[in-house]
Amino acid sequence: xxxxxxxxxxxxxxxxxxxxxxxxxxxxxxxxxxxxxxxxxxxxxxxxxxxxxxxxxxxxxxxxxxxxxxxxxxxxxxxxxxxxxxxxxxxxxxxxxxxxxxxxxxxxxxxxxxxxxxxxxxxxxxxxxxxxxxxxxxxxxxxxxxxxxxxxxxxxxxxxxxxxxxxxxxxxxxxxxxxxxxxxxxxxxxxxxxxxxxxxxxxxxxxxxxxxxxxxxxxxxxxxxxxxxxxxxxxxxxxxxxxxxxxxxxxxxxxxxxxxxxxxxxxxxxxxxxxxxxxxxxxxxxxxxxxxxxxxxxxxxxxxxxxxxxxxxxxxxxxxxxxxxxxxxxxxxxxxxxxxxxxxxxxx
Numbered sequence: 592x593x594x595x596x597x598x599x600x601x602x603x604x605x606x607x608x609x610x611x612x613x614x615x616x617x618x619x620x621x622x623x624x625x626x627x628x629x630x631x632x633x634x635x636x637x638x639x640x641x642x643x644x645x646x647x648x649x650x651x652x653x654x655x656x657x658x659x660x661x662x663x664x665x666x667x668x669x670x671x672x673x674x675x676x677x678x679x680x681x682x683x684x685x686x687x688x689x690x691x692x693x694x695x696x697x698x699x700x701x702x703x704x705x706x707x708x709x710x711x712x713x714x715x716x717x718x719x720x721x722x723x724x725x726x727x728x729x730x731x732x733x734x735x736x737x738x739x740x741x742x743x744x745x746x747x748x749x750x751x752x753x754x755x756x757x758x759x760x761x762x763x764x765x766x767x768x769x770x771x772x773x774x775x776x777x778x779x780x781x782x783x784x785x786x787x788x789x790x791x792x793x794x795x796x797x798x799x800x801x802x803x804x805x806x807x808x809x810x811x812x813x814x815x816x817x818x819x820x821x822x823x824x825x826x827x828x829x830x831x832x833x834x835x836x837x838x839x840x841x842x843x844x845x846x847x848x849x850x851x852x853x854x855x856x857x858x859x860x861x862x863x864x865x866x867x868x869x870x871x872x873x874x875x876x877x878x879x880x881x882x883x884x885x886x887x888x889x890x891x892x893x894x895x896x897x898x899x900x901x902x903x904x905x906x907x908x909x910x911x912x913x914x915x916x917x918x919x920x921x922x923x924x925x926x927x928x929x930x931x932x933x934x935x936x937x938x939x
Contacts, residue, residue, distance in 0.1 A: 604929035605922075610756065612636035612847035613924045614724045617733045617820040619717040619844055619856045622750055626650050626718060630674050632665025636722050637849045640709065641665040645672050650711050650718050651685035658689060658705035715739035716748040717856060719820070724931045734818035736842050738860035745868050746842075746860040747875060751887060755894045757853035758921065759901070760845045763890055764823045765800060765914035770810030773893060777886045780827065783809030789910055800913030807838050815917060820844060851899060859883065 608614065612635075620635045621642060630643040632655050639655035641664040653674070655663050662678040673684045681700070682691040687708040692698035710721040710730045721730035738744045753760060763769070768787060774780040787802040794814065801812035807828050814824040823845075826838040840860035847853050863871050907915060 601926075601929050601933060604932060605925045608928050608932075609758075609921060609925035610850045612722065612757065613921055614722050614928050615731070615924075617712065617719045617721050617730065618846040619854075620652075620720050620846060621718045622748055623650075623713055623716050623718055628669055630665045630667060630669055632663055634848055635720070635854075636847050638722075639663065640720070641674060642718065643669045643674055645685070650713055652709035652711050652718075652720055653683060653685065653687055654707040656706060657681055657683070658700060658703075659692070664706075715746065715858060724928050725935055731819040733820060735820070736816060736822060736824055738824070738840050738842050738862075739858055743864065744840075744860050744862050745872060746858045747872075747880075749857045749859065749883075749887070751855045751857070751891060752848075753853050753855055753891050753894060754851065755853065755897060756851060756899065757845045757847040758918070759894050759897060760853055760855055761821075761823070761917060761921075762914045763894055764813055764825070764843055765815070765917050766910065767800065767802060767810045767813055767825075767913075768910040773889050774810070774886050777882070777889075780809050780886070782828070783811070787910070789912060791913060791916060798913075798916065800916075813913070855887075857887070 612618070614636075618635060620633055620640065621631065625631060626642050626644055628644065630641050633640050633642065640652055641655040642650055642652050644650055651672075653664060655665050657664055657667075657676040657678060659676065659679055659681045662676055664674050664676055664683065667677040668675045670682060673682050673690050675682045680693045681689060682693070683706055684690050685708060686704065687706040688702065688704045689700045689706075692700050707726055712719045712721075712733050714733065715735055719733055723730060739746060768789070770780045771783055771785050783805055784802075787805060790801060790803055792799045792801065794816075797815040797817045799812055799814045805811050807826065810825060810827060812825060816822045816824065821844065823843045824840065825843075826840050828838050840862075842858040842860060844856045845853055846856065859875065861868075861871050
């Protein structure tokens with residue numbers, strides 16, 4: 592009976608991890624411009640977090656909880672390398688250590704690490720946090736696709752809040768076939784076959800799920816990369832009247848907020864230099880951005896219409912092989928992480 596209870600507990604833990612976000616990954620949690628002087632409170636992977644910048648511009652992240660009485664630190668003050676709680680002025684450093692309790696002399700809280708801290712990286716205009724199974728472990732290296740790191744590419748960051756579980760958002764991008772239907776009247780996905788043979792192709796960092804015999808006509812392929820974060824990459828053809836020829840790229844990452852909400856981060860990318868880069872950026876802001884948001888809103892509208900239990904009543908077919916592969920990968924990781932979490936909780 593004890594083994595059955597342990598198995599049931601592991602299954603519950605794995606389900607909770609799967610629904611709120613697999614760990615041991617970097618996730619974007621906010622655009623860089625959002626973090627300025629005042630502390631900012633966010634919820635990601637069902638964890639309340641406070642973010643702020645110090646005098647040097649570096650971003651810090653802590654559990655959004657004062658160790659004194661539990662007030663949200665994001666309601667307090669930015670003191671540079673630390674934040675002060677609005678409730679009683681308790682000051683906590685970026686490491687999670689209490690620096691000062693101004694209302695009390697020789698308070699035993701001072702000098703103690705009482706609040707969870709997060710590893711932070713800022714890249715491609717976004718703030719990333721490491722969500723580890725073991726908070727004391729070192730994070731993996733954050734490696735983003737070249738479209739977000741190379742000087743050969745220009746990009747714009749877009750962010751959207753969706754009222755759906757993050758896994759449905761991943762499913763949506765791992766489903767190229769929906770472009771010919773849901774987005775059939777968009778400026779970029781009005782062409783191409785309504786039927787397709789699909790295949791999975793392995794890559795050094797993940798996989799590509801693609802249509803056979805059709806390329807750069809519609810939403811014809813998607814790549815999943817696993818490089819310290821889980822990213823999705825695809826390309827959409829441009830109509831010639833919208834600037835230099837060729838396709839434009841999208842790099843997307845999905846960050847869970849809780850079990851029924853997520854944030855989608857999309858970088859619109861293009862490999863252009865010189866005057867063509869300036870033309871593209873101008874055309875994007877003036878002509879294309881609204882069109883792209885209209886397409887993104889179609890995705891959001893359909894996904895938010897799905898019930899939370901939609902996955903329990905599906906009938907998948909051959910076009911769903913890619914999303915099914917990714918689902919199994921996430922389920923496997925959640926199960927392994929549930930076991931790792933249980934081992935950490937065992938008494939020494």
